[in-house]
Amino acid sequence: MTSPSLLPEGLRDRLPPEAEALGRVRGAVLQTTELNGYARVDPPLAEFEATLLGRLKSSRSTDLLRVIDPISQRTLALRPDITAQVGRIAVTRLAHRPRPLRLCYAGQVLKVRGTQLRPEREMCQAGAEIVGTDSVAAVIEAIRVALDALTTAGATGLSVDLTLPDLVPLLAAGPMPVADIEAVIHELDGKDAGALAALGAEAYLPLIEAAGPVDTATAQLAALDVGGLLASRLDGVRAIAAAIGDRATLTLDPTERHGFEYQSWIGFSLFAEGVRGEVGRGGSYSIVHPDGHEEPAVGFSLYLDPIVDAGVAPEGRDRVFLPLGTDDATAARLRADGYATVAALSDADDAAALGCTHIWATNALQSLGN
The missing domain is CATH 3.40.50 (Rossmann fold)
Structure with missing residues (x-):
């Protein structure tokens, strides 16, 4: 018989004092975003599968845990991420609000399965979205607010790893055509130079080398002879680096795509000293309106449980x-x-x-x- 105290794999109880610490971290993140002008929304834990999948481009059905709603007899999905729900709210119930629309949130999410690095399937996610623009200024604000939120939550030694999610499709459609773009993207993700050569994609080898500190990486990318195709993106990366300054260590990996399937021109991962794995990620993306047209947006999501697990949350009350x-x-x-x-x-x-x-x-x- 199953023990009454046994939980499903990847799920856990939060006990004192960790539960209180998670509450303090969540409160610190929400307070920071609200002080920066973001209005809080609170979507439900589950909604219709089709609605959850249809709002962001490249949303993946494999991440969804599904149940049948006994009322409507339709398939419901438990949210694996809150960003899509915020997008739904922005383009339906808040479609009349002036842009840019700033929204923030915090809540539990549930994934079908964990990863080797992070086996937990349930976690607390908090973040903020700017709907109506994906400009460089909006990206800078998103990163700055994310860093403020992490600092308020007790994290130190922050670093930001930038990526250009649409770089390979952009080059493949222009000066660097390839027969199998998905295979090229896969091998670039794995930094496999030999496999790229086997695919006849030697032109993409310099992209593997162009990963590291922002100044070095942008210089290497600028040296590629692609007819100025990357100029605007590199100008954006340089502007981000100048705005962030010494608040965080900044690096650039131009071909990182894993986990950035729905981001467009820019993506970023956030790390903190002493915390296992990334503590957040974000970037630019598109939200699909009910009539089919797309609206640009920028945002970030923070994963709060690793901060608590690392013991760097703000001190509790005496x-x-x-x-x-x-x-x-x-x-x-x-x-x-x-x-x-x-x-x-x-x-x-x-x-x-x-x-x-x-x-x-x-x-x-x-x-x-x-």
Whole structure:
């Protein structure tokens, strides 16, 4: 028989103090985005499969966990990502709002399966989207707000890895045609020079070398003789690098496509010191309107669980033990000052055992560490 305490693979309980830490990280990210002018939306955990798939270009059905709705008898999908839902809201219920439209969110997402690096299937995702433009200025704002949010959430040693998701299709349609573009993209993802040569795509070999610090990478890309086709993208990357400055380490991998299937001209991954794997990603993309036309957008998504797992979340509140007989006014005053209060329910209650950092005694606050 299955143990009543056993959870499905990739799912877990968050216990104290990690659950509280996740709440603090989520609150820090939402506060940062809202202070930058983003209005919060809160989409449902599940919606019709067709709606969830049809809003972003290149959305993948393989990521969806499906159930049959007993009311409508239609297929529902649990969201593996919230970005598509924000896009749906932007082009339907908020289609009348002036652009650029700034929206932020936070919530749980569920994937069909985890990865070797990140086996968790459920995670907390938070982020922000700018709908109506994918300009360089919008990308700079998205990266800046993402870095602000991560810093407020306690992350340090931040780095941003930029990529140009549509670079290969752009070159293949112009000066560097290939017979099998998908195969070329696959081998570039794996940085397999030999396989590229076997495909007759030697012209793409310099793209593998053009990965590293932004200044070096852009110089190598600019040296390619492609008739100025990359000029606007490289100008955009240089503007991003100048705007971010020393706030984060900036690199460029021009051919990275894994995980950037629906991004257009620019994508980025976010990393933090001491945190396993990436802590977020974002970039430019298109949202499909009900009438079929596309609207540009830029945004980012942060994955909050790795920040908590790494132990870099903001510190929690000090907890004050209130012995029996402590009056309500004292308790209220302490809470107003930012403390959490733990009231004794019997003489046997122990402040240290209850995780308190202070005790209220003789009309004064005393540290249990003294």
